[in-house]
Amino acid sequence: MTEASENIVVVPSEVQSSKLRACLSCGLVKSVAQFLAYGCENCPGLFEAGTGDRERVLTFTTAEFSGLVALYRPKVSWVAKWQRLSRKVPGCYAIGILAELPDDVLEELEALRFDVES
Ligand SMILES: [Zn+2]
DSSP states (O other), X not given: OOTGGGGOOBOOSOOOGGGEEEETTTOBEEEHHHHHHHOOTTSBTTBOTTSOOHHHHHHSEESOEEEEEEXXXXXXXXXXXXXTOXXXXXXXXXXXXXXXXXXXXXXXXXXXXXXXXX
């Protein structure tokens, strides 16, 4: 993570939980529109920002997550340590991912060397 990205705070643009999705790699929670426009701030390469690849965003995010934790200062937060989010950008994160990940999705996440939340 660069110095600049520490100043980014990612807040979901939707308030309806049914419209929010969590990144399968890092758990960052945003709307589909935000993933389409900006990609995932923690997972460069997983979604290319601005490509409009809705299918890829829907494949690598899920609406099946439990709990939501908002992190403002991940480096000093005990919640961030507990959730292993200390190195992520400030934002809202799923506490648990409930979705079963298909094998091809798991393989791609591993190939890209992203952590797989389980
Ligand atoms: Zn991510």
